[in-house]
Amino acid sequence: MRADLDLLLTAVFAAADDLLPERRENARRSVTDAEVVSLAVAQAIMDVASDREFLGLAARRLDHLFPKLPGQPGYWKRRARCSEQIDWLTGMFAADSPGHFDSMVLVDSTPVECGRSVDTARRSQLQPACAHHYSRSHSRWFWGMRLHLLAAPDGTPRAAILASADEKERDVALRLFERGLHGGELVIADKGYAGKDFEHTALQRFGATVLRPRRKDEQGQGPHLAPIRQCIESIFWTLKDRLGLERHQARTLHGLRARIAAKLLALAAGVWLNHYLGRPTRAFADLAI
Numbered sequence: 342m343r344a345d346l347d348l349l350l351t352a353v354f355a356a357a358d359d360l361l362p363e364r365r366e367n368a369r370r371s372v373t374d375a376e377v378v379s380l381a382v383a384q385a386i387m388d389v390a391s392d393r394e395f396l397g398l399a400a401r402r403l404d405h406l407f408p409k410l411p412g413q414p415g416y417w418k419r420r421a422r423c424s425e426q427i428d429w430l431t432g433m434f435a436a437d438s439p440g441h442f443d444s445m446v447l448v449d450s451t452p453v454e455c456g457r458s459v460d461t462a463r464r465s466q467l468q469p470a471c472a473h474h475y476s477r478s479h480s481r482w483f484w485g486m487r488l489h490l491l492a493a494p495d496g497t498p499r500a501a502i503l504a505s506a507d508e509k510e511r512d513v514a515l516r517l518f519e520r521g522l523h524g525g526e527l528v529i530a531d532k533g534y535a536g537k538d539f540e541h542t543a544l545q546r547f548g549a550t551v552l553r554p555r556r557k558d559e560q561g562q563g564p565h566l567a568p569i570r571q572c573i574e575s576i577f578w579t580l581k582d583r584l585g586l587e588r589h590q591a592r593t594l595h596g597l598r599a600r601i602a603a604k605l606l607a608l609a610a611g612v613w614l615n616h617y618l619g620r621p622t623r624a625f626a627d628l629a630i
Contacts, residue, residue: 346383347406348614350379350383350406351406352613353379353430354375354376354378356430357378357430358375360430360433361378361426371409372411376407377419378427378430378603380407380411381600382606383395385584385600385607386584386607387402390585390588392413396412417596421598424602427602427603428606431501431602431605431609432609434609435498435609435612438609440493440494440496440497441493443526444525444526445526446527446529447491447493447528447569448530450487450489451488451586452487452587453487453503453587453597456471457483466593467485467591467593467597469594470505470594471505471506474506477533486506487506488501488502489503489504489510489517491521492573496575496576496612497613499517499521501517501605502517502520503598503601511536511539514539515539518546518547518549522548524548526550528552529552529553529569529570531553531554532553534551535559539551554566580604584608585604
């Protein structure tokens with residue numbers, strides 16, 4: 342059981358060590374950037390939001406993989422600086438997964454709450470990037486951002502954008518299409534992506550056909566997409582329940598981006614590993630934590 346987690350972290354470390362550009366200051370460090378990236382993935386999978394608590398746990402549980410660990414302040418700073426490299430590695434793992442070439446993709450978004458009290462919203466360093474918004478799927482107001490995701494049915498993340506909660510889903514979706522579509526895909530969406538202009542733009546610019554359930558104010562009977570839509574719900578469930586998306590505890594924008602990036606890398610690497618092991622539908626169920 343534990344071997345799967347070890348194998349995933351080894352795969353992430355090997356990819357980061359081989360593919361990330363070498364930096365001169367890395368040679369003088371006892372903990373390399375590849376190890377920092379691997380630790381960030383381990384923290385996401387082990388779902389430990391506190392950096393200090395995670396490093397203490399890693400010293401006991403992951404000492405066979407990481408004989409030397411950075412201090413908490415250094416780990417926090419270096420993980421934030423590596424956020425772009427983590428995004429790039431996510432794309433590399435996704436490109437090596439079968440879902441990267443799937444002709445059907447799923448698009449949706451989920452809340453990333455960053456605070457609840459009015460004082461928090463006023464004083465938080467995240468305030469410029471966050472907003473209040475009502476989540477119909479959760480039947481509640483929240484303050485924060487939304488994670489917009491374009492993914493293949495097998496869980497492979499094709500593109501992801503962390504945007505303010507009040508940005509329109511259709512506007513962000515078009516940016517996702519620019520990053521994650523090859524052309525000619527069938528895009529499965531929900532009712533929030535309704536709009537003739539949006540569907541026309543997706544078809545004209547990307548050759549993508551948007552398929553969604555019928556809204557109450559529309560005539561006729563729309564397609565039954567619940568079984569397919571369950572795939573994107575399962576992906577978000579993995580991000581929330583197994584990778585702690587809603588328990589990020591970030592206090593700054595660059596810290597939030599780095600933590601979300603690490604969770605997406607864990608997702609992409611997990612999907613890739615499960616395909617490699619011949620169990621593409623098992624998600625993270627067999628990863629020992």
